[in-house]
Amino acid sequence: MKILCVMMPHFPWLCEVLRCPELNGRQTVITQDSGSQKLILDYFPALDGLRRDMSLQQALSRHGQVELLTADTHFYRSAFNELLDALEGVSPLVEGAELGCAYLGIDGLQLIYPDDATIVNAVREALPKGLSPHIGIAGNKFLAYLTAWQSLPGGYMVLARDAASFLAKLPCDVLPISGKSKEKLVRFGLRTLDQVAALPPGPLLSQFGPEGKRMRELAVGRDDTPLIPRTMAEAIEEDIMLSSVSVSIEAVLAVTASMLEHAFKRIAPTGKGISGLALWTRGWGNGYWERHIRFKEPAMDVKRATTRIKQVLEDYPQPGPVEQVGLRIERLGYPRGRQKSLFSEVRAKDHLQEEIRQLEFRLGNPPLYRLKEVEPWSRIPERRYALIPSSR
């Protein structure tokens, strides 16, 4: 299979610069919380000696004068999703790997793009100006990644020659293996891929386990990892700015329920339910909170989903007052079996929905609202209830 890899190194930093151009050229470091520690997510490319997931203390010991930015993960992911949307205009098979790295399946597109240069141009045109992506084309994901990594910013590289000679002198650091295994390779004196490829599989397996087998296959240029195109679930993302900051679980839950209703309407025709989602909040002072929520049985309606979400909200409290709530549907699934209701309440609800649609058509959008409890105990009367369009 022919795969094209688009790589935009320092993608979070690029997003920050696109949002605030004054940051361009300034020594900035983007940090994210990991438990009680602050780790580096990204940094101004000219800062040497830094790497991702390095602790902030280590980074500051090298560059004491840097400006610190708190990671806006949701913003980076949204920007990345927009890029993937744009790339889907070039090829229907698009996989978003980590932030700033995407793979496109380009087999069978010869009639539209007769040669590699044409498809590379189409990819460049699909992306916003100023990103200067690295592009690589090869027969599998690992080789496509490496050719992109070797290409110049804004340029592209096609692996036409023998993979073994291309890989030979590359450092073992390029292997997608754990840091521990990389350290072990260094201790064994294995620094380049040809040294790993020269070893028989047995010793590698005995020293590194299944990872040893994989690293040898990658070192000889074999990678059978399939391209996993984006599914509809990945595209369902919603977020709401609250009209005022709130510390209550019920307020977060009320807006989450509203977003879920919208999501369920989009999912309904597939007959699937939600089996996994990510819920995030952004608080006053830019604090970010995110949890991935899994459902034992796919949730087929808002009530079931919110019951589980409420448990998570109670178990993992918000770090502070919340200003924005969002969710991203990550996994859909079919229910194991459902008994259909003998009663006509479902039909009555459909009937009511149809009436509402008719009214909206006649009177404009949206004429009907539902009253929803937001913070019923609030001391501020206008915060207690809200009207939500009934069609949502």
Add this chain to the structure above:
Amino acid sequence: MVTDSRKTLRADSFKPVNLPEPVHVELDASGQPQVVRLPRRQAIIAIDDQWRLDDEWWRNEPISRLYWAVRFSSGNRLIIYQDLVGGGWYRQSY
């Protein structure tokens, strides 16, 4: 495949309920409400209750209100408040 509408919810799709309505209030010499225009002038015959609400003092626009539960000669009751930050008077059920 379901078409993704790409629609993002907006804050204005949520409408708050029971928003305060501005009213004109005349005060007596001691600074207590005496007459409320709704829009007809209605004289206050009794003040049933009075309480103060201070909240969100950490924000740029803190909330500081002095509520009055008043009774008119017609027997009707009303809750009004004075915005201690902006100075205006409003009616709002509590």
